[in-house]
Amino acid sequence: MNSKIKLGILGGGGDSLIGVLHRIASSMFDQFELVGGVFNPELKESISFAEEIGLPTNRIYEDLDSLIEKEKALPENERMQVISVLTPNFLHFPMAKQLLENNFHVICEKPLTTTYEEAKILEELRKKSRKVFAVTYTYTGYPMVRQMKEMIAAGEIGKVHKVDVQYYQGWINEIIHDKEKRSSVWRLDPEKAGLSSCIGDIGTHAFNMIEYLTNLEVREILADLNYLYQDNRMDIDGTILVRFSDYAKGVIRSSQIATGEENNLTVKIYGEKGGFKWEQENPNHLYLMKEGQPMEVLKPGHSYNSKISLNGTKLPPGHPEGIFDSMGNIYKGVARAVKKGNFWPGEFPDLREGIRGVNFIEKTVESHQNGNIWVKLNH
Numbered sequence: 595m596n597s598k599i600k601l602g603i604l605g606g607g608g609d610s611l612i613g614v615l616h617r618i619a620s621s622m623f624d625q626f627e628l629v630g631g632v633f634n635p636e637l638k639e640s641i642s643f644a645e646e647i648g649l650p651t652n653r654i655y656e657d658l659d660s661l662i663e664k665e666k667a668l669p670e671n672e673r674m675q676v677i678s679v680l681t682p683n684f685l686h687f688p689m690a691k692q693l694l695e696n697n698f699h700v701i702c703e704k705p706l707t708t709t710y711e712e713a714k715i716l717e718e719l720r721k722k723s724r725k726v727f728a729v730t731y732t733y734t735g736y737p738m739v740r741q742m743k744e745m746i747a748a749g750e751i752g753k754v755h756k757v758d759v760q761y762y763q764g765w766i767n768e769i770i771h772d773k774e775k776r777s778s779v780w781r782l783d784p785e786k787a788g789l790s791s792c793i794g795d796i797g798t799h800a801f802n803m804i805e806y807l808t809n810l811e812v813r814e815i816l817a818d819l820n821y822l823y824q825d826n827r828m829d830i831d832g833t834i835l836v837r838f839s840d841y842a843k844g845v846i847r848s849s850q851i852a853t854g855e856e857n858n859l860t861v862k863i864y865g866e867k868g869g870f871k872w873e874q875e876n877p878n879h880l881y882l883m884k885e886g887q888p889m890e891v892l893k894p895g896h897s898y899n900s901k902i903s904l905n906g907t908k909l910p911p912g913h914p915e916g917i918f919d920s921m922g923n924i925y926k927g928v929a930r931a932v933k934k935g936n937f938w939p940g941e942f943p944d945l946r947e948g949i950r951g952v953n954f955i956e957k958t959v960e961s962h963q964n965g966n967i968w969v970k971l972n973h
């Protein structure tokens with residue numbers, strides 16, 4: 595019998611943005627069963643949200659301490675196995691740390707932590723506990739992103755020499771131009787969000803995407819950030835030059851004040867024999883460009899796709915799948931790792947990628963604050 599993995603969720607209450615994505619994604623392949631958690635800081639709110647979504651309230655806890663105490667008292671086959679951390683950024687580290695210390699598998703939202711030091715502590719704890727740890731860089735779950743990764747690795751575009759990733763949103767305009775509003779949201783409060791707003795929130799996705807796709811490590815970066823107002827403590831826009839090597843370079847352009855933009859993550863990877871282009875707002879089309887040839891459009895579900903790409907497509911070609919499916923594929927990878935102890939490389943973003951992301955955020959701010967200088971990333 596294929597018993598479902600018992601899942602708990604921290605954060606992601608009815609008032610949250612990301613909760614619904616994780617709940618639906620986790621149920622998509624019938625691998626997980628949500629059994630409880632701490633959805634909100636107030637127990638009353640958590641319970642009423644559980645009731646709203648039809649979840650029994652006996653495993654809705656006041657806080658993580660009581661969750662751990664009560665869950666550990668249950669027989670092992672009833673206990674939560676995987677816990678997803680979907681709270682504001684500053685809670686990722688203390689929660690993930692406590693979960694690893696108590697032998698739970700963890701799925702954690704990005705950015706992994708608010709400092710590199712914290713991220714390295716999690717690495718040590720994970721090594722000791724040998725638990726599965728995923729960091730939800732959601733966009734890596736799209737079938738055509740996985741296809742692009744496989745084709746780059748197989749040499750389709752030759753040696754990569756240029757990357758250009760844009761992640762543009764415009765939503766913060768409504769907040770940033772109003773003095774009161776910009777001092778009241780957690781994403782613009784360094785105590786809650788960490789060092790950076792724009793780069794921590796979306797630049798980190800762009801950075802992960804180029805390393806995920808090319809299988810190359812960014813060696814050094816030079817950043818120019820925009821804070822827009824003197825009293826605003828967090829960047830809301832930034833341009834970052836990246837170098838993989840002396841001959842492979844590129845740019846990350848990231849903004850929350852790109853007026854009118856929704857969630858425009860556009861990735862371009864160019865190699866000596868061809869280029870790929872992919873747009874998150876049109877995720878089922880992967881463009882392959884070659885000099886002197888018509889552009890090819892690859893789509894999900896066709897037999898020309900790789901195994902890992904096909905594994906993330908649920909319906910025959912022509913049935914558009916989107917962000918829920920992309921996150922569903924990440925949960926599917928985690929399920930394989932938890933149940934079978936193995937998984938395909940790239941099937942879910944792991945702790946190493948989370949650590950790289952936090953290092954990137956810190957180095958970006960360092961580069962900007964020191965006069966837009968080149969800064970090396972850690973290895």
Ligand SMILES: NC(=O)c1ccc[n+]([C@@H]2O[C@H](COP(=O)([O-])OP(=O)(O)OC[C@H]3O[C@@H](n4cnc5c(N)ncnc54)[C@H](O)[C@@H]3O)[C@@H](O)[C@H]2O)c1
Pocket residue numbers: 604605606607608609610611612613632633634635680681682683685703704705730731732795
């Ligand atoms: N992977 C992605 O594409 C993606 C997209 C959006 C957000 N995120 C990340 O997800 C996280 C949450 O973002 P969001 O937009 O959903 O935030 P949000 O502010 O909309 O929701 C946060 C939720 O956490 C709850 N919460 C706060 N403190 C808590 C505590 N101590 N215990 C339990 N619950 C608590 C809040 O009540 C709320 O339900 C952030 O780290 C963000 O960076 C990732």
